[in-house]
Each structure stands twice: as C-alpha cells, then as structure tokens.
Amino acid sequence: MLPGLTCRPLTPDDVPAWVDLLDRAAAVDRPHVRDSAEWLRRSLTADGFDASTQSLGGVDADGVLRAVAVVELRLGDLEHLRLPCDGVVDPGWRGRGVGRALLAWGESAARDRVARRRRELGREVTADLQVWAPDHRDDVARLCARAGLSPLRYFSTMRRALPEGAEPPAPQVPEGFRLVRFDEHGTAGLRDLHNAVFADHWGSQPLTEADWERFVVGNPDFRPAWSFGLLDAASEGDGDLVAYANVYAHESDWPALGFAQADLGNLGVRREHRGRGLAQVLLAAVARRAREVGTAAVSLDVDSENPSGAVGLYERAGYVRVHGDVLRTKAL
Incomplete structure (x- = not known):
C-alpha cells in the first residue's frame, strides 16, 4: 500500500x-x-x-x-x-x-x-x-x-505582540454587562452559546457534547484561567452568557516560535448583542491576561473571507498577519 x-x-x-x-x-x-x-x-x-x-x-x-x-x-x-x-x-x-x-x-x-x-x-x-x-x-x-483536491478557502494566522513592560490597557466593559473568567465562573452554557454564535459562519455545524469535550473544554491545551465571557447583567440570576473568548496554550509550538504564546481559539458574540463593542472588550481582556501570565504574544486564525469584518477588527486591535493556510477539498 x-x-x-x-x-x-x-x-x-x-x-x-x-x-x-x-x-x-x-x-x-x-x-x-x-x-x-x-x-x-x-x-x-x-x-x-x-x-x-x-x-x-x-x-x-x-x-x-x-x-x-x-x-x-x-x-x-x-x-x-x-x-x-x-x-x-x-x-x-x-x-x-x-x-x-x-x-x-x-x-x-x-x-x-x-x-x-x-x-x-x-x-x-x-x-x-x-x-x-x-x-x-x-x-x-x-x-x-x-x-x-481544489483550494476552497484561505485562512490567515494573525498575531499581536505583547512587549515586556508595555501592559495592555484594561478592557472597558459597557454598562449592563459583566466580564468573567472561566476558571472562576465555569463554562456552563458555553457550548450552547458557541453553537448559536457560529450557526451563521461558513462551514460550521453544531458541536456535540463529545466533540465539545474533545476539542474545547477537555482539550489539554485549553486555559480557562486565560479565557473570558461577558454576561448580560440585565438578565435574571447571574446573567446570561452572551459573548466569549476561549484561549489555549499550545506549548508544543513554543520551541519553534522562540517564545510563549496564547492562542485565541474562538471569539464569539451572540447576534442580538453585536455592534456594541463586546468583541473588542474580550480582545482587550485576553491581551491583558496573556501579558499577566507571561506570554509574549496572542495568536489567532481567521477565515480570510469572513463576512463579519473580523480581519479588520483584529487589525484594529493590533494583530498582524504572519502566515496562512489553505483548505483543499474533494467531494465524496
């Protein structure tokens, strides 16, 4: 063979x-x-x-x-x-x-x-x-x-450098929302939020509990202490989770990079809460936390054709493109 x-x-x-x-x-x-x-x-x-x-x-x-x-x-x-x-x-x-x-x-x-x-x-x-x-x-x-197999989609890896001695500014949380860290708040409701947020994204399908455990919260590289959610403080109880940022530490990449790096795996805002600057709040929180724990950069991957304007959002937050990937496919 x-x-x-x-x-x-x-x-x-x-x-x-x-x-x-x-x-x-x-x-x-x-x-x-x-x-x-x-x-x-x-x-x-x-x-x-x-x-x-x-x-x-x-x-x-x-x-x-x-x-x-x-x-x-x-x-x-x-x-x-x-x-x-x-x-x-x-x-x-x-x-x-x-x-x-x-x-x-x-x-x-x-x-x-x-x-x-x-x-x-x-x-x-x-x-x-x-x-x-x-x-x-x-x-x-x-x-x-x-x-x-033919090229179908192009993706970019973007990185924000976090120089020593230059602490990123604190996130400015809008009134009516509360910022929480997942090691303190827990991840209850996060899978449902993820599936709802990405329902309108190219190629996305709902994650089952098994896949959620494997790829997200059970992933050995997941860092809940580096990850954040935003709660709608106006909702009942502790507040509904309306936005989130999951962060990972892919330490196997660090030797080749020559520095420690936080990897932003997913950033999502529920549709009805978009346009309020919540994504910028989460990006600021992740950058500040990443610097606190000693990493030298935050990296993320983004669909180059993302219709939500994600590339521009990341550029405004200080991210620059460092390399790209190609998805090639063949119908079966």
Whole structure:
C-alpha cells in the first residue's frame, strides 16, 4: 500500500514514534503549529474514531515509523460531512510515491467512513475530503492537485505582540454587562452559546457534547484561567452568557516560535448583542491576561473571507498577519 513500507493501523503506543516522525518532518517543512503527544493520543481514542480503519502507519524494515495518516469525522456533522485527512511522510522517504499512496488511502478510508455515517443517519448527505496545509507547502499543493483536491478557502494566522513592560490597557466593559473568567465562573452554557454564535459562519455545524469535550473544554491545551465571557447583567440570576473568548496554550509550538504564546481559539458574540463593542472588550481582556501570565504574544486564525469584518477588527486591535493556510477539498 505504501511503497517500501509495512502498513498497519496506529495505536496509542505509536505516539512517541509519531512525535519523532513529526520532529523530523518539521525540520524541513517549517509547520506553523505542532500537535502535542497528548493531543495525538486523544485523537486515536476519541469517541467516533476507529483507529483500525481511520489511521495508517508505515514502518520500514527496522521498525521505524516513516509515514502516518489519519482521517477524522466530527460526530456533530449532520448536514455536510467533513473528513480532514492529516498525513506526514519522513523527509528521507519522500519522492518514492509514499505521499500519493498515503492520500489515496485517506480518500478510500474517508469514503468508507462516509458510507457508514450515511447508514447511521439513514439518509444521503454531502461530504468532502479535506486537506489543510500551510500556504508555503508547494509539495502538498501539487499532491492535492494530482488527487483532484481544489483550494476552497484561505485562512490567515494573525498575531499581536505583547512587549515586556508595555501592559495592555484594561478592557472597558459597557454598562449592563459583566466580564468573567472561566476558571472562576465555569463554562456552563458555553457550548450552547458557541453553537448559536457560529450557526451563521461558513462551514460550521453544531458541536456535540463529545466533540465539545474533545476539542474545547477537555482539550489539554485549553486555559480557562486565560479565557473570558461577558454576561448580560440585565438578565435574571447571574446573567446570561452572551459573548466569549476561549484561549489555549499550545506549548508544543513554543520551541519553534522562540517564545510563549496564547492562542485565541474562538471569539464569539451572540447576534442580538453585536455592534456594541463586546468583541473588542474580550480582545482587550485576553491581551491583558496573556501579558499577566507571561506570554509574549496572542495568536489567532481567521477565515480570510469572513463576512463579519473580523480581519479588520483584529487589525484594529493590533494583530498582524504572519502566515496562512489553505483548505483543499474533494467531494465524496
């Protein structure tokens, strides 16, 4: 299946070798982000993920892991199935057709997973294979083009520097709202708010409780003490959560960056409360907190075609574009 390699599904025991493989590839590929060992381990054991059919490892004659691919599907995808295929080939094994074979396996595995999911849903739904890659990876662009995947969307990573000795200004919370930190307030109601906020965003579908646990509050990189919500103080009780900013610490990225960085994963404001400056309040709160805990920057990813004007919002808050990613897809 993979030229010159023995193939088998991955297990959690493969994670250390997987990390080593990613290290070797990173020296050549200069990736923007790195997955931690804990994240890889959780990926292989996540609800709805069958490692026996959705993962593939290729080992050489000495038993060294030289290639990996995984195909995922979020359980919350009900109207359109998205199947990201993530793969890596050892630089010393490139140019032998391993990458092409790995992507071909990924497409086949995705088609099988789509068929099972359609049977589970009892109806036909559209689906596509997805490959995400930094925009400087011309090799991935060529590989995807040969396999029939086309660019669909472009994303930018933006960063705000937080120089030492220059404390960001305190957030100015409008009257009628209350700013809370999630380590103190808790995250009750946050999933419902997230699903409501992103209902009108491109490609978004509701997160199930399992996916919410895996990707958000149960993510080992999630930092509730760096994350904030805004409550409508006029509502009953403690107030309804109407806006939020979730922040992560992807410490596996820090060595390559050369500094510690906070990563803003999601920023959202309920539709009826937009236009009141709440997003700016949250950005200010995140920047101030990030400086307090000793990070040197805040980073975020944004859809370059976001119709809400998010790019301009971030630029006004001091963020600048540092690199980009391309989403390529193929209908299944």
